[in-house]
Amino acid sequence: DRRGIPEAILAEGKSVEQVVTLAETALETTDRALLTRISDRQYRTLASSLEESAPDATLERRGSTVRVYTPAHEPPTLEATVGIVTAGAVDEGVADEAHVVCADAGATIDRVDDIGVAALDRTLDQVDRLREADVLIVAAGREGALPTVVAGLVDTPVIGLPVSSGYGHGGDGEAALAGMLQSCTVLSVVNVDAGFVAGGQATLIARAIDAARN
Amino acid sequence: DRRGIPEAILAEGKSVEQVVTLAETALETTDRALLTRISDRQYRTLASSLEESAPDATLERRGSTVRVYTPAHEPPTLEATVGIVTAGAVDEGVADEAHVVCADAGATIDRVDDIGVAALDRTLDQVDRLREADVLIVAAGREGALPTVVAGLVDTPVIGLPVSSGYGHGGDGEAALAGMLQSCTVLSVVNVDAGFVAGGQATLIARAIDAARN
Amino acid sequence: DRRGIPEAILAEGKSVEQVVTLAETALETTDRALLTRISDRQYRTLASSLEESAPDATLERRGSTVRVYTPAHEPPTLEATVGIVTAGAVDEGVADEAHVVCADAGATIDRVDDIGVAALDRTLDQVDRLREADVLIVAAGREGALPTVVAGLVDTPVIGLPVSSGYGHGGDGEAALAGMLQSCTVLSVVNVDAGFVAGGQATLIARAIDAARN
Amino acid sequence: DRRGIPEAILAEGKSVEQVVTLAETALETTDRALLTRISDRQYRTLASSLEESAPDATLERRGSTVRVYTPAHEPPTLEATVGIVTAGAVDEGVADEAHVVCADAGATIDRVDDIGVAALDRTLDQVDRLREADVLIVAAGREGALPTVVAGLVDTPVIGLPVSSGYGHGGDGEAALAGMLQSCTVLSVVNVDAGFVAGGQATLIARAIDAARN
Amino acid sequence: DRRGIPEAILAEGKSVEQVVTLAETALETTDRALLTRISDRQYRTLASSLEESAPDATLERRGSTVRVYTPAHEPPTLEATVGIVTAGAVDEGVADEAHVVCADAGATIDRVDDIGVAALDRTLDQVDRLREADVLIVAAGREGALPTVVAGLVDTPVIGLPVSSGYGHGGDGEAALAGMLQSCTVLSVVNVDAGFVAGGQATLIARAIDAARN
Amino acid sequence: DRRGIPEAILAEGKSVEQVVTLAETALETTDRALLTRISDRQYRTLASSLEESAPDATLERRGSTVRVYTPAHEPPTLEATVGIVTAGAVDEGVADEAHVVCADAGATIDRVDDIGVAALDRTLDQVDRLREADVLIVAAGREGALPTVVAGLVDTPVIGLPVSSGYGHGGDGEAALAGMLQSCTVLSVVNVDAGFVAGGQATLIARAIDAARN
Amino acid sequence: DRRGIPEAILAEGKSVEQVVTLAETALETTDRALLTRISDRQYRTLASSLEESAPDATLERRGSTVRVYTPAHEPPTLEATVGIVTAGAVDEGVADEAHVVCADAGATIDRVDDIGVAALDRTLDQVDRLREADVLIVAAGREGALPTVVAGLVDTPVIGLPVSSGYGHGGDGEAALAGMLQSCTVLSVVNVDAGFVAGGQATLIARAIDAARN
Amino acid sequence: DRRGIPEAILAEGKSVEQVVTLAETALETTDRALLTRISDRQYRTLASSLEESAPDATLERRGSTVRVYTPAHEPPTLEATVGIVTAGAVDEGVADEAHVVCADAGATIDRVDDIGVAALDRTLDQVDRLREADVLIVAAGREGALPTVVAGLVDTPVIGLPVSSGYGHGGDGEAALAGMLQSCTVLSVVNVDAGFVAGGQATLIARAIDAARN
Ligand SMILES: Nc1ncnc2c1ncn2[C@@H]1O[C@H](COP(=O)(O)O)[C@@H](O)[C@H]1O
Ligand SMILES: Nc1ncnc2c1ncn2[C@@H]1O[C@H](COP(=O)(O)O)[C@@H](O)[C@H]1O
Ligand SMILES: Nc1ncnc2c1ncn2[C@@H]1O[C@H](COP(=O)(O)O)[C@@H](O)[C@H]1O
Ligand SMILES: Nc1ncnc2c1ncn2[C@@H]1O[C@H](COP(=O)(O)O)[C@@H](O)[C@H]1O
Ligand SMILES: [Mg+2]
Ligand SMILES: [Mg+2]
Ligand SMILES: [Mg+2]
Ligand SMILES: [Mg+2]
Ligand SMILES: [Mg+2]
Ligand SMILES: [Mg+2]
Ligand SMILES: [Mg+2]
Ligand SMILES: [Mg+2]
Known part of the structure; x- marks a missing residue:
């Protein structure tokens, strides 16, 4: 690896x-x-x-x-939690890619689905839980506002993961990507639908934290 | 007129x-x-x-x-309130354009500045007030997330007004415009920096409400 | 809801x-x-x-x-008329989305099809009728000129609904969207093919007018 | 030449x-x-x-x-009329370029300014006059709807001349160009602000008509 | 019609x-x-x-x-020739659209296929013939250089017809369209693959010439 | 803060x-x-x-x-090193923005300038040093290849920082941004010239590592 | 030919x-x-x-x-070597197009696959071999960094061949093309997936060298 | 060097x-x-x-x-000729950049200015001369057709050099670049205004030919 x-x-x-x-x-x-x-x-x-x-x-x-x-595989473990958050049902497949990458690397996963900003109290209800993760991946399509909102509420590094939903102008994830790049709260971003990359970057951060802890 | x-x-x-x-x-x-x-x-x-x-x-x-x-001018009045909201200081000039148009047409203006989503409690603090307007103009630059968040919290028609702030990819208001067009809450939009158009459309709605009231 | x-x-x-x-x-x-x-x-x-x-x-x-x-459903009614206008046959499916949303919310619908600006007298023939609506949704593809022309002829708020027709440069609704955003008459806009959003926004305006009337 | x-x-x-x-x-x-x-x-x-x-x-x-x-110059004459039409004041400079080219080539010019579609009766008032030209250049910025509307009302070949007005998305003449290319009435187009090219193309058509007449 | x-x-x-x-x-x-x-x-x-x-x-x-x-149809005739030129085999379908429109309107068609600029002597061989048309439609894909070259060799009005061939950057006719709009010889343009529009515009010019001749 | x-x-x-x-x-x-x-x-x-x-x-x-x-300010310290790397002289100003943000937050900065991939041995010479940082910011303009190459050589999380150098197609940092988003090694990205955001994200990671260490 | x-x-x-x-x-x-x-x-x-x-x-x-x-074909030979290099498996089909063109023209081909910059020692291992070619075609998709890195290591003319891999922003070869055009080492470029053109251009250079040698 | x-x-x-x-x-x-x-x-x-x-x-x-x-400088010489061609006056500055690079590297320069395709006989008049160069740089702006035409007339490798002239859609060299990438004759390309890169690439080819000759 x-x-x-x-x-x-x-x-x-x-x-x-x-x-x-x-x-x-x-x-x-x-x-x-x-x-x-x-x-x-x-x-x-x-x-x-x-x-x-x-x-x-x-x-x-x-x-x-x-x-x-196989039974011979000795799965690694990392003493670090990756929070994986989705705005809506349509974002789950891309988030799953990140999910499996981080899980396979041994991180604890805290998965929180369907808390997009259109129904803001669902977002706010999860803030305490999100604050406990060591690093957060936030997947969102259409206007991609969720990573901005989450990053404004936590102290954790947030990786924005734009998803290729949406139709018309800015569809296919382009509005979400541009919005995350323009975010007025600090976050870093991966390409549209790049769940693998988001998972990889979260894994690298989780490994650094695990190493610091041990 | x-x-x-x-x-x-x-x-x-x-x-x-x-x-x-x-x-x-x-x-x-x-x-x-x-x-x-x-x-x-x-x-x-x-x-x-x-x-x-x-x-x-x-x-x-x-x-x-x-x-x-001049003193000869008889200002019209409309029995309707237009809420004009900005995300940050940089959005105020564009919002002012809408502000003056609606005020000149006789609407009551409720102006709420600097409640962008990076500091979400400032947004939430104003919800009750925003709910009292008859129509809302929400101006935001960079990722332009504020109209989406506001529209999810009120029953009022919201007009998104993207502002040409931001640099790099999606700068000059393009990310904000695309995000508002992709918004997962219902709103309509005007062009980047088109404060005059936003004010004009809010005026037309305010006039329809005023006519219905009188 | x-x-x-x-x-x-x-x-x-x-x-x-x-x-x-x-x-x-x-x-x-x-x-x-x-x-x-x-x-x-x-x-x-x-x-x-x-x-x-x-x-x-x-x-x-x-x-x-x-x-x-089901028979148990008590349909709401709104004392307000939404005019839904199309430029050509190709725009009807998208307009239908708006139509059903507004109808379901209880608005009276006045539907006017196929009055695109290529045959301008068909447009002009309908002006009196269009003036009677409380809010208008105008759907048009290709160059999307109809909302501009209609908005110049009525006092009503107009929501431009660009449709993904057209091929070549500016096809798929992009020319129509850009044209409506650049419109030299006041109107607000939703994304390409976003009939649901146009219907939702018209519903919000119709509800405000209904409330003012009652 | x-x-x-x-x-x-x-x-x-x-x-x-x-x-x-x-x-x-x-x-x-x-x-x-x-x-x-x-x-x-x-x-x-x-x-x-x-x-x-x-x-x-x-x-x-x-x-x-x-x-x-100089006095030695023998100006050519063409037995043909080029109609040159502008939507608004901002389009006049570009139309002037076409104007001088056609005039210099000896065509009769019929210049009609400021009849953009936002005030449609000004457009309609000029239809009879526009029908008398042999070829029309129609200059328009922002959403560039005027050439489409004119071409729907006359039998004459129309050359659309997009002008670099407008701000925000589709500004600098891009919406006008795309709209003219998507026009649902037949017309041909030149590049944004290419008054010289529009004048040149109208001159070629005027010369062909002049030759056919003589 | x-x-x-x-x-x-x-x-x-x-x-x-x-x-x-x-x-x-x-x-x-x-x-x-x-x-x-x-x-x-x-x-x-x-x-x-x-x-x-x-x-x-x-x-x-x-x-x-x-x-x-049907036998009852009395086909019109125009005393005017439309030259229809293609750069390569891939452009013929789009040119056919223009061809049938002009033929149906009664124009004489002079069709010249496969004289793209990659083999320039094939282009040059046809110049005398091209000079005899009253108006030319020149269809070309990829870099779309043929209308520029033809327009530099004839006195006739040329309508550039970009074709959606080509792959990669500028493919689907976008390079051809942009090139024709930037042409350093005078020509007007229609949208990518808009054979119908090119044929319509050529018909309007042919009709004006026919009227002047008769 | x-x-x-x-x-x-x-x-x-x-x-x-x-x-x-x-x-x-x-x-x-x-x-x-x-x-x-x-x-x-x-x-x-x-x-x-x-x-x-x-x-x-x-x-x-x-x-x-x-x-x-002022003397009253008690600067924070973080037990974590942020490596800040530039490809060339033109990238230094943007990297400085990140530099000052991280330094001000108390991180140790290891700054490595001018090791762009055009002279690959300068890059390779620094690999051992780069491996010692806890998190890396890699700033590069034009084609922006340096973050990809560095990320392939270290185990550390890398934040790509595209810089608005370059002219022509893909200039102003767009090629660098797109390249980093497409990177075939895992990294996350911030917007063009967003040194402040890169510094902020590195600070958040450095703080998490510092917290894990203490 | x-x-x-x-x-x-x-x-x-x-x-x-x-x-x-x-x-x-x-x-x-x-x-x-x-x-x-x-x-x-x-x-x-x-x-x-x-x-x-x-x-x-x-x-x-x-x-x-x-x-x-057929047996009657007398294959040409060129006293010149074209190196054809790919970054990954996905680039091989496009490189094959160039490969066959050059081989058919009689050049010696040195094909080196799968040495993309994500695993830089595979690239470095091949440098001596790459230096022996007379001209190099380097095919790469996604961020397209390999031609830049190779051109920095050899004295040979390099032709960059972008490949339409990658998804999201800059996908379909656009990031690779823009990156190669922005390359901070000297190279020339062909369009995305234009293996035939790359092979043709390498053949022209190989023929010039062959002629100089003989 | x-x-x-x-x-x-x-x-x-x-x-x-x-x-x-x-x-x-x-x-x-x-x-x-x-x-x-x-x-x-x-x-x-x-x-x-x-x-x-x-x-x-x-x-x-x-x-x-x-x-x-200084007098101490011993200028290199290459036994090879680089032809440098411009379409019009506006392209000369960019071509000069290539010119000086190749001259400084010791190549013989054959400079041919102002032979753009709008006046095709000026192009054709120079063909014999162009055929004598070992490698050609062809600079052109606006629609950038000259490299395609030249490459169709010679056996020499051609490097297309797009120039940032032109206004409106495809201006600033984008149409020229896209056209050269789509060229239906074989050529390779450098970025818009990248005279230095074109000169560098021509130098590498000239050096390879010089080496083969000596
Ligand atoms: N969904 C994905 N998105 C981006 N990269 C991926 C993805 N899945 C696998 N990869 C990367 O692509 C490489 C495998 O590519 P391949 O050799 O084509 O199977 C792996 O080493 C990963 O680095
Ligand atoms: N045609 C449409 N365009 C945009 N939004 C829609 C459309 N249809 C449904 N929606 C919205 O999407 C939500 C349903 O999404 P889903 O959960 O995927 O079925 C609804 O609550 C609507 O707000
Ligand atoms: N405003 C203009 N737009 C486009 N082309 C023009 C314009 N003015 C002049 N030209 C053309 O450019 C040529 C002159 O260019 P130049 O040699 O740079 O003065 C003339 O022969 C015209 O064909
Ligand atoms: N160079 C920068 N790039 C992006 N954001 C910045 C930059 N400098 C400051 N900021 C952010 O913008 C905010 C200050 O904006 P302002 O109120 O306009 O001074 C700060 O709180 C930072 O979050
Ligand atoms: Mg979202
Ligand atoms: Mg904002
Ligand atoms: Mg239409
Ligand atoms: Mg206009
Ligand atoms: Mg062609
Ligand atoms: Mg770089
Ligand atoms: Mg690559
Ligand atoms: Mg040129």
Whole structure:
């Protein structure tokens, strides 16, 4: 694992065969594999192929992100909590990518869904909980206002994760990205739908905090 | 006045002489004049020229927007309140444009400055007050999140007014405009820095409410 | 209903099962449901599922927007008229979204189709009728000139609704949106194809006028 | 003159000396010169230099476009009328460029100013007159709706000339250009502020009609 | 026919049934119909439906543009030639749209294909022929240089027609459009792939020349 | 100080008087002030004004960022190192903004200038040193490749800071921003020239590490 | 072959029949054919058709680029080496296009895959080899940093070839293109995915060197 | 000199003092200096300062590019010719930058000005001469068609150099850049106004040819 960020196989744009081969090779050589943006069809073929080739492997799927490991895999642990927050249902798939990356790296995950600013009391209700995380990933689409609002309420570093929802002008995540870059509270940002990158950056921060704690 | 929206003279891009002539003509023919985006130099020349040509005229300046009227002018009144809200100091000039338009049309103005979402309790503190307006103009630059947050807290129609602050990607008001167009709470929008248009649209709504009340 | 704007289920991008479940849950808990951007397949499955689960429910479909309610639903009424205007046939689906939202909120709808500026006498013929609405939504694609022309002819607040027609440079509604934002008559705007938002904003204005009348 | 379109010297971006030299050379070799986008300072120096070098030359200035010719110049004439229309005062400078080009080529010019669509009866009042031109140039900024409206009312070829007015999104003539390209009535377009090109294209059409007439 | 430009039915985005109904209605009421952007499937159904409903009608197809007329149709004629030029094979479909519009309006068409500037002697070989047209439509994709080069070689008005070929930056016709707008020889332009508009504008010019000749 | 990030006065766009007043007020109430994007003229006036009003205050200037504090100010300290890296001389001013923010918050700064990838051995020479920081800010303009290269060589969280250098396509920092968002190594990003935001985010991470250490 | 760059058939967007006809015609008249962006289905049909029509022809496929020649073809040779470098697996298809063009023109190819800057020692390991080429094509997607890094390490002319990988802002090769245009080391660039153009330009340089050597 | 491309000092954006210091240091350490984008004021101060500090140095100025060397400088020579071509007067300054870079590296320069495609016979008249260069730089603004046309007429590698002329849509060199990237003849491109990069790339090619010749 480079920098403690799990290597991942980007399933999107690969054939079912390529995905299975890459996953099985990863499993054989490292006892684990992480796949992002996997389709239903890719997942089903992978699962049934693994029943043959690696019958004792565990598969964990979260949205379109999948983690596989054998009993030989010794999962790392980090003494650090990553809060992963979504504004709405549409943001969950992208947040899942970050979720699995951080979980696989051993961080504790505190997942808080559906607290977008259109219904602000749902946001405010979670502030105390959000303050307890060591680092926060906040995923939001359309106008992407949630990271700004959250960052104004906590002392924690916030990573804004724009999501490609929305239609018309500024759709496909461009308004959310631009808004997070213009945020009047301090935060840093990753590209639209880059859940993997957000998870990786949160992992690096969590590792630094874990190292400082131990 | 077309549609009850005061005719205005856009001073920006005009010579000092043109501005003075246009204002004096308006004053002679309609007993009033409204000037937007006036520079210090244009204002000073206008003021001293009016001392000669219209010594009994009243000049009211708010930011770079100026209203002039003679004693003959009978100001209209509307039984309706326009709330005008700004996120930060940088938004005030644009909001002033809307302010003067609505005031000149006879609406009651409730002005609430500097309640941007970076310090959310300042926003929340004003909610009760904002709920009392008949229509709200919410001016915000950078990521322009304030109209979304306000619209989620009130029952009133909200007009988002993006302001050309911010630098880098999405600067000059483009992120704010795109964010307001993508807003996950219902609102309508005017162009970047279009305080005059926001004020005009709020005036039309205030007039409809005034007519319904009377 | 938040702010008197009916909650809606955005069917686009959801599975048939999700749509049916969300609609049936809404119906059970609130005696009504409103669905936007529903496909033929989603609609057919919903209709036949409701025959079982809610045999006495009424389904009303207008374009790809659907309204369902049980006999227990007491429809609200607003003493206010929303004029909904389209430039051409291609704009009707987006206008329908606004139409159903306002109708569901209890407003009287005056619908005027196909009066785009290419054949200006069709526009002019309707002016008297348009003047009678309390608020107007004007939907137009391509160059989106109709809201500007209409707003120049009436005293009513106009909401410009750009539609994603047109190909080439400025296609997909971008020219229409930019033109409405640049309009030389006063109007406010919603995003491209945002019929739901236009309908919501018109509803808020109609409610304010209804309240003032009553 | 290439294609019967007068050669022009684009003064913008040239030094006063370059402008004077180029104009005097043109005058010596062809008995005439046409200069576009000339500044006040460039104009004054040119005028006083010509008093020396070509005391019998005639200078005609229209906006920032200047035409100079000596008594030896035999102006061409075309039996064809170019209608040149502007939406508002801000469009006149760009229209002047087209005006001088067509006039210099010998066309009859019918100039109609300030009939933008915000006050539609001013547009409609001029329709009969516009129908009499052989070709029309219609200059408009902001949302640029006037060429669409005019082209829907006449049988004449219309050249849309977008003008770089407007601020915010779609400002600097981009909304006007995109709108004219998307126009739902048939017209062709030149670039933003390209009065010279519009005048040149109208001249080519006027020459073809003149040739057909003679 | 408005302005002598044939009314056309844009088949793209319509169902097979809509296309057939619109075409049959046009045929019944005006003895002719013109359809653009028709698919193979739409065409086949239209053709077999017309065998029933209008067995004596003539169908002419050119690319994806189709012209239908009954024996009762009296085709107009114009004493004017429209030259229609393409840079390469990929531009022919868009040029066909213009071709059928002008032909249907009665103009003589001189069609010159595949003379793009990459093989400049093919362009130069056709110059004498191009000079004989009364108006030229020049279709080109990718960098769209052909209209500039042609307009530098002829005295005729040239309408640039950008085509949505090309990939990468400036693809989909945007580079061609921008290049034609920036052309250093005089020409006017229509939107990307707007063969119908180019044909309409050429028809208007051809009609003016025809009128002047007769 | 919100979140431990020093409050800053953005001098750009403010008058000399406003800057002096804001700085003196901050000094009086909090014993310190931090000013970003200060001009020479603003600085000189501030310095001489402070000689009167706060003769025992210390002024530290780094590029266009200035820190002032009185003897009463007790500077915080953080047990954490922020590495601040620039690709070239042109990036130093923006990096200085981050530098002063982090220094003012009490972090140890390790500043490494001019190691852009055009001369890769200068980059490689510094790798060991860069590995010792707890968090890295990497500022780069033009193509902005340095953060990607650095992030591939260290285990530390990297914040990419795009700088508005470069001309032509992708200039003004847009290429650098897009490149960092697309980076094939994990990093997070702030807006173009947002040195203040990068410094703030690094401070938040440094504080979390400091807290974990103590 | 124009300029010694092999004529190629762009299979993308053509029907299977068109591709086969064009290839067989080329083979008959010139004893060779080169096809780019060929699909599996197009390839299979071509291969089986050639078994009939040209049974002694040789087919060479590299990614989606195919080269066919008969025994009568006398392949050219160039005394020059083109280095073709890719950053990652996703760039190989585009690089293949360049590869086949240069190989077909007779250059020696040195192909070096998967040395992107995320794992910089893989890049550095190849420097000596890269220095031996006469001209280099460097293909990279996402942030496109590899050509900059390579050009800083060699004395050879480098042609940057941006690849349309990446998602979100700057995706589809736009960040890579902008980055290469902004490169702080000297290189020239071709459009996104323009492997054919990169190969053609490298061929022209290789031919010039070959001519100088012989 | 890295890669045989002369180190250059970009004077733009530097103070007069910085420019003089950098130039004098370069002269002292390497006996030569090359400055690009120098202003008149910077040049005059440099010239008079050098009269003191380096009285025997030679200054050569071409447009805003300046080359200085002492008698101790042994200028390199390359047995290779770089053709430098401009479309119009406005392109000469940018071409000068390339010119001086190549000349300073020892290449023979063949400079051909003002042969843009609007007057195609001027282009065609120079073809034989252009064919004799070893590599060509072709600078063009507005629609940037000249490199495409030239590359279609010669066997030589062509580097397209877009120039930031033109106004309106596609102005500032963007249309020229996009057109060159879309060119239907093979060429490679540098960024808008990047005369230094074009000259550097041509130098690398000229050096490779010189090496092959010797
Ligand atoms: N969803 C994702 N977004 C961005 N990068 C990813 C994603 N999934 C995997 N990666 C990265 O891409 C690399 C795998 O790419 P590949 O070799 O194409 O499977 C991994 O090493 C990760 O660094
Ligand atoms: N067509 C639409 N456009 C914009 N917003 C919509 C639309 N339809 C529904 N909505 C909003 O989206 C919310 C439903 O989203 P969802 O939870 O994804 O079904 C509703 O509460 C509406 O506020
Ligand atoms: N305002 C203008 N817009 C576009 N082209 C112009 C304009 N004025 C002059 N031109 C053209 O530019 C050429 C003169 O350019 P120049 O040699 O720079 O003076 C003339 O031959 C005209 O074709
Ligand atoms: N260079 C900067 N970039 C971004 N934000 C800044 C910068 N300098 C100061 N700020 C922020 O802007 C606020 C000050 O704004 P103002 O009230 O206009 O002085 C501070 O509280 C900071 O959060
Ligand atoms: Mg959101
Ligand atoms: Mg804001
Ligand atoms: Mg329209
Ligand atoms: Mg207009
Ligand atoms: Mg072309
Ligand atoms: Mg850099
Ligand atoms: Mg890359
Ligand atoms: Mg050019």
